[in-house]
Amino acid sequence: MKSVHKDWILFNGSIVNTKEKEPMISLEERGLQFGDGVYEVFRLYDGKPHLLDLHLDRFFRSMEEIELEPPFSKEELISQLQQLIEKNQFKEDGNVYIQISRGVQPRNHLFELNLQPTYYANIVPFPRPTSLIENGIKATAAEDIRWHRCHIKSLNLLPNIMIKNKIAKEGYYEAILVRNGIVTEGCHSNFFIVKNGTLITHPANQFILYGITRHHVISLAKQLNIPVEERQFSLQEVYEAEECFFTATPIEIVPVTQIGKDWYQTEEQRVIKKLQAAYKESVYTANIK
Ligand SMILES: Cc1ncc(COP(=O)(O)O)c(C=O)c1O
Structure with missing residues (x-):
């Protein structure tokens, strides 16, 4: 499979290497079956996040709008994203993609409460499109x-x-x-x-x-x-x-x-x-x- 993102990704709170082991997502994950989730994209310039606060505020607002309870605080997420950048030793220009979906349950429009959400973030190198x-x-x-x-x-x-x-x-x-x-x-x-x-x-x-x-x-x-x-x-x-x-x-x-x-x-x-x-x-x- 051709992938353009950096090897280390953030997956459900851990930094994992996708070259060593591709993460597993259940077929009954609601993100996969219904698109029941939200995402965010922010920029890294020289490896540093740009307008991160604003992006994460919007990410939390999107989750709130669909009644998805985040399994992290904003501070915890910032720290995990920082680890993601450091683990990849990423110092260029790139995009960070982060998505969270409601979790796994037998397929049903009605979502169960207290599901464990699935989330991941990865870095895609992306120079300024001059x-x-x-x-x-x-x-x-x-x-x-x-x-x-x-x-x-x-x-x-x-x-x-x-x-x-x-x-x-x-x-x-x-x-x-x-x-x-x-x-x-x-x-x-x-x-x-x-x-x-x-x-x-x-x-x-x-x-x-x-x-x-x-x-x-x-x-x-x-x-x-x-x-x-x-x-x-x-x-x-x-x-x-x-x-x-x-x-x-x-x-x-x-x-x-x-x-x-x-x-x-x-x-x-x-x-x-x-x-x-x-x-x-x-x-x-x-x-x-
Ligand atoms: C529909 C739509 N509008 C606007 C934007 C621009 O948003 P931002 O400036 O936060 O990247 C996006 C970006 O993905 C989008 O999908």
Whole structure:
């Protein structure tokens, strides 16, 4: 089996070497049967976690939303993740993936109380995708066919996967999702437009994931005196925008150069460039939390 993650993983509280022994997960694990669980992805730059507190707060909120009782405190989890990084002697740029699912029981929609959750975390080396960041990507509009609890970082990503695979066949990297005429976000990233110099993005409610990169970009924009509006907007407003971009932990800030056959980047991406420079600076600033 081809795997790209580092050999040592965190598995149910222990650091184990997957080269020596692949961890066993029961066929009746609810994560496997129902996608009954949540996950998180955070970045390591030079082996150091970036915005870890915010990511773990969201992880705990996601667990609370699905009534999954974590088998660790936040401090215990931080210590286990630190051991994971140290055991792998990881000092590069990478992504840490962590998922937790409800546990094992005979298949039944009704979950039993007091199950022992299953969780693991691994590190995937991932340099900053400078080509995407510098050259941008093509996007296209697509119907947002997801559920009404998009703020939960659930393991159930089937709608996102279906949309992503459809648009990829058409040559696009990301979708601009539209629900009832309102632009929400992408399949795996948040979406922003710049109109008359103002940064506009969908409000943080149940129709989008509260992206940590989104949050960070909004605070950087405020520091740079770029006006920010968190409000609903239509596809028409996107076509009237000067600049558009996606944000997500692995890809940071990625400009959109084209939307279907309806919009092409014509301007110089002044705001995006400012934000990207501020983001990069924040990444390699020591002790950022
Ligand atoms: C649907 C969706 N929106 C937004 C994001 C971006 O979130 P973050 O910036 O926390 O990585 C993701 C990331 O996985 C996502 O899946």
